[in-house]
Amino acid sequence: MARGKKRSKQSGPVRKWFFRLVKTALVVGLLGFVALVVAVMVVRSSLPGYEDLKSSPNGQMIRVLDTNGRELISMGPSYGQWLDYSDIPQVMIDAMVAVEDRRFESHLGIDPIGIIRSVKVRLDRGHWAQGGSTITQQLARNIFLSNTRTFARKGREMLIALAMEGKFSKQQILELYLNKVYYGGGAYGIDAASRRFFAHSATELNLAEAAIIAGLVKAPSRYSPTADAQAAIDRASVVLSVMHDAGAITAAQAAETKPKAVKLAPEPRHNSVRYFTDWALPQLDLLIDETVEPIEVWTTLDLNMQRAATNAIQSRVPAGAQGALVAIDRDGAIRAMVGGTDYVTSNYNRATQAVRQPGSAWKVFVYMAALEAGYTPNDMVTDQPIQIGNWSPRNSGGRYAGDITLRTAFAYSKNTVAAALGNDIGTSTVANMARRFGITTKIDTNPSMVLGTSDVRLLDMTRAFASINAKGVAITPYAITKVSTMKGNVLYQNKFDGSRVLIDPWVAAGITDLMQTAVNVGTGKAAQIGRPVAGKTGTTSSNKDGWFLGFSSGLTTGVWMGRDDAKPVRGLQGGRAPASAFAAFMKTAVANRKIEKFDTELVLPDWQLEPDEEDLFGAPEDGIYVDENGMPIETGQGLEYDMEGGQAPGDPPQLDQEWIDSVLGRSEPSEQKKPADQPNRPAEQPPAPVSILPKPAPKPATQE
Structure with missing residues (x-):
């Protein structure tokens, strides 16, 4: 009995301490739970609201799409x-x-x-x-x-x-x-x-x-x-x-x-497309104010055309040189842009940033200014040595054709004729024409400027040709068609403005006539694609730059090739690699487009017309001979003509307006009227048609 009491006395303190620990644990647990609840309530009250948490705090996501909705790149988170x-x-x-x-x-x-x-x-x-x-x-x-x-x-x-x-x-x-x-x-x-x-x-x-x-x-x-x-x-x-x-x-x-x-999405290309996106995306700052919500940017770029453009440049640019290409649709939409042969090795965009001399491609401004001043494609001009101050321009190859039409002078890129035109109408008039058509770089007014000595950008030159293609309506290149949020809310929509007219339609028709001739029988023959093409070549001194710019079926394309250090490139001429790259690209780019004939019928204003009885007639003088490719080679002897002033049977065809009409596929020869006498106009002369050499001759250097 005593032993039981002793055991009871010993277990009492243990039990007592046990209950104390339990109570302490309960109190601590309760206090901890209360503290946890308080802490949770404090944190809960400090948490942002649900709508705030839905925002994207880590930057704006920009998804860039081509004109058909295919992803080009995705930027940001x-x-x-x-x-x-x-x-x-x-x-x-x-x-x-x-x-x-x-x-x-x-x-x-x-x-x-x-x-x-x-x-x-x-x-x-x-x-x-x-x-x-x-x-x-x-x-x-x-x-x-x-x-x-x-x-x-x-x-x-x-x-x-x-x-x-x-x-x-x-x-x-x-x-x-x-x-x-x-x-x-x-x-x-x-x-x-x-x-x-x-x-x-x-x-x-x-x-x-x-x-x-x-x-x-x-x-x-x-x-x-x-x-x-x-x-x-x-x-x-x-x-x-x-x-x-x-x-x-x-x-x-x-x-x-x-x-x-599961079909995975194809990886977007990150090479030549980046030339375009690097130029286009900074424009968003001027178009929209949204900087947080994710957006989709619909661009004008066509991936199929872009691939064709990249292949055309990479496969045809001379060794050691660079190339660039810009293609602009009839409303100004840029369908392709290549700024170099490889974006990874060089992200310098030669289509939008590089400034280079355009050579004879500049002559479109000279001839447009001349047409606006009263010249017509059928007017006779003289290809001969000329001295303007201390400047004596010469033709490529040092050959001169004598009296030829304005159309022929443009087709074979006669430097002396361009110089004479610039001297007649004034180089400031030519500079104003170039500025009117969107040339943004500095333009000099020295006599030699008519041969393309002022630096230009490929994008500006292509824009100018696109405005000619639009019959004289100003074309503004653009890259972004629409910007919308991921929910479909439209933030920006491009609208085409065709209200600004740069030149009269008859001037646009005249320069298009000249440019089409240049491709069909002149220096731009390598740009032919089996449908009407109008364009112009350009080559600078020592073959440092080669250009070709032209249009067909509503699409205008400009190509430049050369070295970044401006050193000569052997064999580089606008009528060769650049024109060939143009043709390779355009054959793919316009393959699914309707074939369109150019409107080259000049409807002249009243002040430029003369009565039919004042037209000049007479036997032609000695003309120039051309080879099988239409390139002039030397001055030949006159042909025999019949009693009525016509060409004797059996003689080679004359390189006159009728022959050019036949080459261009026109059904009837043009009956364009002669312009009235104007101040500072070249003296009227009897027409001097040139003849085709019946035997092939070696092809000379391209006349630039």
């Missing part, structure tokens, strides 16, 4: 379109919950079972190999914290997760998570990921695609389809297995779904 919970496919929700947080619907932001499992793996392996984070914790870390693995950061993550669960619904948390988590390839959110990897909106995701996206969260860089397609497919198979285990899909669905059969 890609957030895509924000999808409301009701718009998210159920297979996407099921896949993400199954693989990342199977007990998402039942926990309060923290999953004790997941934490215990994670700790157990940590003890077994000696390092953190498995996360116990819930979807809410991942969202908290993604928005508010870093990825550093410390207990302090983990504690803050849990606290914020609890606060978020208290402030937002499960659907809101899932909506935030699916629209904000990083999925690799620069894509944040399932819509950006879907567009990046599958080229369509996330609202169209099927089970296999959803499994691929859900599998990316664990390791975006490792499982990204763009980095390792096979790894992404293998990971998607794991996701499908987990979904089946979680009861989200049946065994049949898991077996029937083939991630390997």
Whole structure:
């Protein structure tokens, strides 16, 4: 009995201390719980509102598309379109919950079972190999914290997760998570990921695609389809297995779904396209004010034309030289832009930045000014040595043709005739014409300027030719057609303005007539493509620059070739490699367009017309001979003519207007009237048609 009392006395203090510990633990636990609740409430009150969390704080995403909606590049963090919970496919929700947080619907932001499992793996392996984070914790870390693995950061993550669960619904948390988590390839959110990897909106995701996206969260860089397609497919198979285990899909669905059969979006090209996007995208600052919401930029570029342009330049540019090409549609839309042979090695855009001498391509401004002053394509001019002050221009090859038409002088790019025209009408008039047509660089007014000694940009020159193609209406090149948000709200829409007329239609018809002749029988023959083409070659001294600019079927294209250091390029002439590149590009670019004949019929104003009886007649004098390619070679002897002034039977055809009309496919010879006498006009002379040499002769250097 005494022994029992003794045992009772000994156990009393132990029990007493035990209850004290329990009470203390309860009090501490209660105080801790209260402190946790208070902390959660404090954090909850400091959390941003739901609408604030929906914004994209990490920069604006810009998706750039070609004229047919194909992606060119994607810039900035890609957030895509924000999808409301009701718009998210159920297979996407099921896949993400199954693989990342199977007990998402039942926990309060923290999953004790997941934490215990994670700790157990940590003890077994000696390092953190498995996360116990819930979807809410991942969202908290993604928005508010870093990825550093410390207990302090983990504690803050849990606290914020609890606060978020208290402030937002499960659907809101899932909506935030699916629209904000990083999925690799620069894509944040399932819509950006879907567009990046599958080229369509996330609202169209099927089970296999959803499994691929859900599998990316664990390791975006490792499982990204763009980095390792096979790894992404293998990971998607794991996701499908987990979904089946979680009861989200049946065994049949898991077996029937083939991630390997998913068609991935092709990788956008990042080479020559970048010349265009680097020039176009800075213009957004002038077009829109939106700097936060993701946007889509619809451009004028046509990827098919761009590829053809790149191939044309790369395959035809002389060794050691560079090349550039710009193609402008009839409304000013830029369809192709190549700024060099390789963007990766040199991102310097020679189409928009380089300034080079245009050579004889500049003569379009000389001849347009002359036409506007009263000349016509049929007027007679004299190709002979000329002295203007201390300047004595010469033709290529040193040959002179004597009396020829203005059309022939342009076709064979006669330097002496251009110099005489410039001296007659004034070089300031030529400079004003060039400025009127969009030349933005400095223009000198020395007599030699008529031969293209002022530096120009390829884009400006192509713009000028496009305005000629538009029958004298000013064309402004543009690159951006439309800018809209991912939700479809239009922020900018381009509108074509065809109200500014630069020259009268008869002047545009006249220069087009000259340019078409230059391609058909003159220095630009290599630019022929089997349909009407009007254009002009250009070659600078010592073959430092080669140009060809022209148009057909509504598309105007300019080509430049040369060295960046302006050193001579052996054999480089505008009528060779540049004209050949023009033809190679245009054959593809206009293949599906309607064949269009040029309007070259001059309807002159009354002041420029004379009565028919004042037309001059008479036997032609000695003409020039040309080879089989239409290139002048030497002065020949006169032909025999019959009693009525016509050509004797059996003689070679005359290189007169009738012969040119036949070459150009015109049904009837032109009956253009002669201009009235004007001040400072060349003296009227009897027509001096030139003849075709019956025997082939060696082809001389291109007349530039």
